[in-house]
Amino acid sequence: MKNNIFDRELLLIFTRNPELGKVKRRLAASIGDEAALKVYEMLLQHTLEVTQDLSVKKWVFYSEEIPKKDIWSKENFNKKLQQGRDLGERMQQAFSEAFSEGFQKVVIIGSDLYDLQEEDLKMAFLALDDHNYVLGPAQDGGYYLLGMTKPTPQLFRNKTWSSASVFQQTRQDLKQEKLKILPVRNDIDTFEDMRSYMDLMELIEKDGEI
Structure with a gap:
């Protein structure tokens, strides 16, 4: 069993390997593969910046393979590989491993949120002091954050992932549970999602990508 607060709290970061033609495919349909990769690399960097100083344990889960060199320092981030046939199964496996290791408060995020700030993550872990679950709704109808204090496999079943439902x-699955809802945030999946972010727009405009 974990002895101190730092060892009891865990942040799971789901990320895709940043490879040309394999990330942000809906975004790439509008701006091209190279521009989509640049945007995703900037989103990864942002995710690193808002998580690196957070006083919890952190595991980064790669989609395809664990690279020999990346932006995540070994001192701050434990690197793992996602396991499962779909997103739900992969998240469920990650949570299951976390709880089997003795963590008591586990939160998962993706790596495509330019809105996300360190305070959002602090709020999520704090909410789990007196709630069993915390959920961060995304503007597109999905969620950008899910946290819990106990294994709950049913949350990852019978879902149409990447849909507005x-x-x-x-x-609905948690209607009988003590649930904290966080503020809505905008994840970057399409060109419309990134229009209001000057830094992201400048990233692709300066190279004549659009």
Whole structure:
């Protein structure tokens, strides 16, 4: 069993290997593969910046393979490989491993949220002091964050992942539980999602990508 607060709290970060033609495919349909990769690399960097100083344990889960060199320092981040046939199964496996290791408060995020700040993550872990679950709704109807204090495999079953129904389906699953809802945030999946972010737009405009 974990002895101190730092060892009892865990952040799971799900990420895709940043490879040309394999990330942000809906975004790439509008701006091209090279521009989509640049945007995703910037989103990864942002995710690193808002998580690296957080006083919890952190595991980064790669989609394809664990690279020999990346932006995540070994001192701050434990690197793992996602396991499962779909997103739900992969998340469920990650949570299961976390709880089997003795963690008591586990939160998962993706790596495509330019809105996400360190305070959002602190709020999520704090919420789990007096709630069993915490959920961060995304503008597109999904969720950008899920946290819990006990294994709950049913949250990852019978969902149409990457659809506008995921948040409401998950909330329905938790209707009898003590649940904290965080502020809505915008994840970057399409060109429309990134229009309001000057840094992201400048990233692709300066190279004539759009």
